[in-house]
Amino acid sequence: MSELEELMKVFGEAGGDNSILVREDIAHFAASGNKILSTRATQGLEIQAEETATGIAARVRVLEGTIIKNPVHLCFGILHKKGLQEIRMDIKFETGASAHFIAHCIFPKAEKVKHIMDAVVEIGENAQMTYSEVHYHGPYGGIEVLPKAVVKVGKSGRYLADFSLITGRVGKLAIDYTVKAGENAVIELIARVFGHGDDMISIKEKVTLDGENSKGLIKTRVAIEDRAQAEVTGITEGNAMGARGHVDCMEIVKDSAVAKAIPIVNVTHPLAKVTHEAAIGSVDKRQLETLMAHGLTPEEAVDVIVKGILK
């Protein structure tokens, strides 16, 4: 079995659709470690990638006015127990461009793996990027994942990102995203993580609302059990007239897990407004009792609630 076939096999087992590789109308880019395994661009999309000593450096452009109908799939992974993968991404959506990128990050056997993602993203005027990042780290927890992104969103642009790591172990995760919003720009950052064992989760997301009437939402949903630890820092700055921001963090804690939430709101313009809400604790007793009154055992009820907030 080739490395690509193996990567796609795990991708399929994790719920992915293997047909994305063969379909001509779907763009993709697949890399294992520092090897580029497969790439396909569609009209209006440019992918220039090269292998580096420790990973991949890629330059991606969605050209002016291009609206890519089907999601663009990015498959990254390390199939071995040990390894390092450093991905450097330079992404630009030109004026009026629109696309949905889905990154599948697959590390099924990770025992001593490090995955670094360092992305610089520029969203042009009236452009829209939807970015979904789905991780699968396998059952061992021997992985360190360090996703970092600096995103700049232009006038009336939209950047909607959704990070998900809810199957298998997390290992050590340290997300560090910074997004700057221009006039009328809309930012939405959603992260959903389920930690087990001695997983360590750190999520730091910052939205700077510099443009007039820009809007930002940071929404984080974390569930942790066993001895896992999570620290969520959501920072929103309102620096312009009409800027509206909200930070919404919910963490469910079970067993000996420890959670911390740090919402930081900073407003420098009198006509900007930023709000925040954070809830940390065990599963809500009334929610639990509602489900138990429907005949669910306490374990089933907790499972339904946790899966719900991570959905």
Add this chain to the structure above:
Amino acid sequence: MPLLEIKDITYRVKEKEIFSGLSLAIESEEVHAILGKNGIGKSTFAYLIMGCESYIPTSGVMLFEGKIINDLKIHERAQLGITLAWQEPMRLEGISVRDYLTLKKKEIDPSIYLEMVGLSPELYLTRMMDKSLSGGERKRIELASIVALEPKLAILDEPDSGIDMLSIQDIINVINVLKKNGAAVLLITHREEIGKIADKASQICNGKIICSGDPEKVAQYYKSRKCEVCIAGVCAYV
């Protein structure tokens, strides 16, 4: 043998006695309305029967189909056939209306139950049980979920609160369907028109059932406000 038998229940919170020697029996397929002024403990009574956390009788016995249920957890009571529609149903993030209605019985068609409470399945099945639903919508969905469970005893805690006047008939329909399906209903309500469909009614005052019998007579007695100066021994039965 009554379906539910409450025998001489006492329930104390710190030094305050909420119930002192409360007794009540509900037969199968009986709709039994509970009346009483605000703060008298009607919802507390519902939570005691359902077995909610920290709602444990200080003394007395609760029997369901002849089995003592005092020590059973909520889900164990639910598995026996007891369920509760909360006065203020919870929001549940990430759970669709369809998921909620089929929590325990995956095989049912949830549309039937939504239509029963006046909600369109096309519009509501994919909606989330979160803050996007109004209080009235959540109440209706809660009632639909109770019917879908096919319980032996449904405790409805003020099913009419937060639901507009035009929808009262929907609630009455739900109660009739529950009864038709063989369920007894313990109905906590302030609305006379809903209370009237009960087979029997009881008034709680001063920690006891002070009168029990024909719903209209109990309602008249309640409206006379004699309970404000309750002398439980005098007005034990209507």
